[in-house]
Amino acid sequence: MAPAEPDDAGRIHCRLDALLEQREMTLTRLSEIVGVSIVNLSVLKNNRARAIRFSTLTAICEALGCEPGDLLTLR
Template sequence: MSGGEDAEAHRIACRLDVLLEERGITLTELSARVGVSVVNLSVLKNDRARAIRFSTLTAICEALDCQPGDVLTLAP
C-alpha cells in the first residue's frame, strides 16, 4: 500500500484545534503541559499523524480536561 492509499484508509479526525480554541490554549502551551513537541502536536492537529501513543493521548486529555473521544472522532 502506498503512502497516499494509506492516508485515505482511515476516517479518524483530530479535533485538537477545536479543543484548544474552546479552552483558549495555544499549541505551544499544550506542548509544555504534555511534554510533546509542538511539531508532533501540529502533525496530530492537522490530521497528518499515522498513530498516537496512549500515553500522549492520556496527557492531552488530562491537560484539556476531556475524553479521548473529544480529541479523536470518526469522520463520515
C-alpha cells in the same frame, strides 16, 4: 477481524484545534504541559498523524479536560 486498510487512518479526525480554541490554550502551552514537541502536536492537529501513543493521548486529554472521543472522531 480483518486487518486495517491503509486508508482507514484517514477516517479519523483530530479535533485538537477546536478543543484548544474552546479552552483558549495555545499549541505551545499544550506542548509545555504534556511534554510533546510542538511539531508532533501540529502533525496531530492537522490530521497528518498515522498513530498516537496512549501515553500522549492520555496526557493531552488530561491537559484539556476531555475524553479521547472528544479529541478523535470517526468520519
